[in-house]
Amino acid sequence: MTALLEVEDLRVAYGKIEAVKGISFSVDAGQVVTLIGTNGAGKTTTLRTLSGLLKPVGGRVRFDGKVLTRVPPHKIVALGLAHSPEGRHIFPRLTIEENLKLGAYLRKDTAGITKDINRAYDLFPILGERRKQAAGTLSGGEQQMLAMGRALMSQPKLLMLDEPSMGLSPIMMQKIMATIVELKAQGTTILLVEQNAQAALSLADQAHVMEIGTIKLSGTGQDLLHDEGVRKTYLGED
């Protein structure tokens, strides 16, 4: 069975500086795969390249059988690859509901869209309570919920989450991680980039550790959770 997402020897550079130096990994349908690593490892660069915001200088990406080189971002979304970016990036001067509607921009089934908006409100009740409020007035955690809800509106085949726990309080972080677990239970395929290695490894099927542009270590979430090196470097054990 071919994987839903295949990344082969991906290279991405900012001018002369290579941020991603030839990484390869894949994501199967129904899996949760995580990329962990510290700041500057190239995780966000990788996701932004997969969604088309950045152009690679080498390597190949195949999604659902199609090669993604030269495909502009708005067409990649149409193929079923959704990206909830680092820092949330909700549209601050639009309401929560308008943000969600934008997530469904490519869809034409109005009834289905309304149903999915209500499902987002079921998943995140606080969004439902504030649906007419400008998204810029939400707290960090609420914005993260909105960003995830918005990404789900396109009914993606693969959902990429970039640092969903960044800047959140421990309680909020737990809520977000619980939501990801729930999405996983519903069968959503997820590529998760996280600095919170403990949380990410606990729920991932497959995990890759990135360090300055390369993948240093791969394995199942559980394997890496118990790996000596990973524990020392990323889980704060001594």
Add this chain to the structure above:
Amino acid sequence: MHTLPQQLANGLFLGSMYGLIAIGYTMVYGIVQLINFAHGEIYMTGAFGALAIYTNLPSSLSIWAALPLMLIGGALVSVVIAVGAERLAYRPLRNAPRLAPLITAIGLSLALQQAVFNWYPDAKSGKRFPQLPGGPFHIGSVDVQSGDLFLLGAAVICMLALGIFVRSSRTGRAMQATAQDPDTAKLMGVDTNRIIIIAFAIGGFFAAVAGLASGLKYGQIQYNMGFQAGLKAFTAAVLGGIGNIYGAMLGGLVLGIAEACATAYIANVPGMEQFGGGAWAQVWAFVLLIVVLLVRPQGLLGERVADRA
């Protein structure tokens, strides 16, 4: 003649004109952070396009029947030039330093003026423009020309339509998203290049409406009419809050009324006799702009740029 209601009415009509043109400046700035200095010429060429259609229609045709055709002709010219400018002149410079597209815009402005000056028959001095029959109408104590009514009606219709479009349509939402965060808009599946073209096209269309209305109101058009109107409209856009569509409408109105009232009333203030009248109206309009920006630099309806993390 110089009664307050009359001046307010004059200001209203003038303001409608500025507002229509200001929309083009503000939409483009809101979406690509570019001051389209050629926009005044898009207004001017729209007027000439309308005139060209009129001149080529059989003279037996009434002005009322000709009007929609003139609008289409003018709009075609303005929109083609506006979209052409985006596609050929501005888009290639989207990642260049900010100064580059600015200079291109100025160059385009000059090129368009000279093109009309040299190639439109007898455009070296003003060209006569047909006017609407009927009027002047007396509404209360106010005298109103047919051209004024056309201008006001067109402005109201255009602005209402735009407001509804931006707030309630899928594309309007996509435009707001593109203005707020183009990369994330792309992640929603929005073709931001197409959205940008639509913004330029709408601005161009509104400018053409203003050009036609201006011709009908004043009875003549000149190759350099875009310069001053463009400057005023740009001022109106900044006054109202650059990037904000309602701001453009409000700024236009405020500027128009300020200009009309300054013409009439400043001279009545003791000691200020020499500072009234038409020549000084422009000065007072810009004084108003400076005062507003000192007190509220983001413009009347502009937002301070501060987003949450």
